[in-house]
Amino acid sequence: MEASVSSEKPVLRTALLYGVGAGVICALWVVGLYLAGNNPYGPKRLMSIFVPPVAVLLGQWRLRRYFKPEGPGLLRSVGTGLLITLFAAVVSASSVYVFARSTGPEPIARHLTEMRQLLKQAKPMFLKEKNGRQHYEQAYRNLAYSAQDLATDDYVRKFLVGLLLSVPGAIFLRK
Structure with a gap:
């Protein structure tokens, strides 16, 4: 038996360990971007989107090692992956919300300015596509204007990407 996963509820313990750990890593990434003078809400923030899926695979692998030799089975493995994804997305989104509220409106305003400039530069590419004008206008409307919008965007992206790898993993x- 592994020291970090007790015999009591190994699925929940593994999910908490890896999910909260992944969420904290994502939070540290946002803070690190801010301290380095980068836009903490911009495209570089999206690099942390790969942390929850990696945590899912590592957590499922750890659970597999715990249930040797027969393996955890499909239900336990899927459940662990979903819980890790949920915990990581909630912790990450909560940290983005708290960070955005604590740093004030200036970083969000800078983010909006940067995103509007990027969209204006990409407008010719949008217009070349079918229904490009509608896609451009929708992208412009979907920009995050508040701490809640940023947190919601973070949650949805991390949850969906983690979910996509939970089931195949x-x-x-499973064995």
């Missing part, structure tokens, strides 16, 4: 690591 569970299938592969």
